Amino acid sequence: MNLIFLGAPGAGKGTQAEIVCEKLGIPALSTGNMLREAVKNATPTGLAAKEYMDRGDLVPDDIVIGILKDRIAKPDAKNGFILDGFPRTVAQAEALDKMGVSIDKVIEIYVPDDVICGRLSGRRVCESCGASYHVDHKPTKSEGVCDSCGGKVVQRVDDKPETVLSRLATYHEKTAPLKDYYQAKGKLKTVVGQDSIADTAKLTLEAIEG
Ligand code: AMP
Numbered sequence: 001m002n003l004i005f006l007g008a009p010g011a012g013k014g015t016q017a018e019i020v021c022e023k024l025g026i027p028a029l030s031t032g033n034m035l036r037e038a039v040k041n042a043t044p045t046g047l048a049a050k051e052y053m054d055r056g057d058l059v060p061d062d063i064v065i066g067i068l069k070d071r072i073a074k075p076d077a078k079n080g081f082i083l084d085g086f087p088r089t090v091a092q093a094e095a096l097d098k099m100g101v102s103i104d105k106v107i108e109i110y111v112p113d114d115v116i117c118g119r120l121s122g123r124r125v126c127e128s129c130g131a132s133y134h135v136d137h138k139p140t141k142s143e144g145v146c147d148s149c150g151g152k153v154v155q156r157v158d159d160k161p162e163t164v165l166s167r168l169a170t171y172h173e174k175t176a177p178l179k180d181y182y183q184a185k186g187k188l189k190t191v192v193g194q195d196s197i198a199d200t201a202k203l204t205l206e207a208i209e210g
Contacts, residue, residue: 001026001080002102003208004087006178007109008171009164010120012193012200014132016109017084019201020208026080031088033130034067035059036156040127056163058088058170065095072101088175093182106182107207109200111193113168120159126151138197 001024005013017028035053038046045067049059058064068086071077087093096103111119122135128151133140140146144153158167182188189207194200 001104001208003080003082004103004106004182005082005084005109006106006175006182006188007193008111008113008116008175009167010116010123011109011111012119012197013084013109014130015138015197016107016201016204017082018131019197020204021082023205024080024082024208026082027076028082028084029068029071029077029086030084030130031064031068031086032084034071035064036130038067054157054163056158056167056170058174061089061091061095064088065092068092068096069099072099087178090177090181093178103182103187105189105208106178106187107204108179108188108190109193109204110190115193116168117161117164120164121161123156123159124153125156126153128152137195 005017007013014028014030017030021028035046035049039050039053040046045063048063052059064086068083072081087096119134122137124133124135124140125131126133126146126149129146129149131146131148132138133153140153145151146153157163179188189210191200191203191207194203
């Protein structure tokens with residue numbers, strides 16, 4: 001099963017992907033996590049991507065398509081995967097088609113912009129494994145320490161309020177058109193993101209199985 005999770009930054013794609021991938025036994029592949037790892041390790045890709053990410057802009061298509069292509073070629077992705085944060089432009093979706101990757105379903109997680117802004121200000125992530133937390137809705141058991149790997153949990157530079165607005169504008173301009181792209185192929189299902197992570201997970205699994 002090859003799935004795409006689509007939605008604005010902070011809609012809950014990563015959190016839902018973590019839940020669903022465990023249930024389905026397929027990996028969740030987040031291009032955001034791959035890029036942050038590359039930045040941390042100061043690889044050539046990371047150095048090229050950093051300035052775009054810090055501004056809240058999209059990283060150029062050729063860079064992101066390259067890392068995604070390498071990632072889905074790995075053995076753990078051969079029985080399926082969830083793409084979290086890719087594609088983000090029509091050109092990326094077309095590149096996926098050209099790679100011969102068939103997508104079974106595209107799950108849009110819809111959350112209104114005003115709710116997104118509140119969520120992102122409280123979001124925290126693990127620097128080491130990328131696990132996602134929220135100061136109110138999903139706090140770590142121990143302050144600043146990742147429940148999964150013990151890594152340091154921090155606020156992302158691009159979750160600061162001034163960057164969030166520009167990321168939302170980018171989403172509406174460049175990524176939201178993908179809804180029409182996949183709707184036209186009969187693959188789009190929309191889930192309305194709920195306050196509770198478990199409630200959204202239930203709706204997400206129903207959308208995948210339905
Ligand atoms: P995310 O963790 O998905 O919110 O991604 C964080 C940042 O990484 C984004 O704001 C972009 O700068 C970059 N990024 C992640 N995925 C993509 C993508 N598919 N295309 C372009 N830029 C991306």
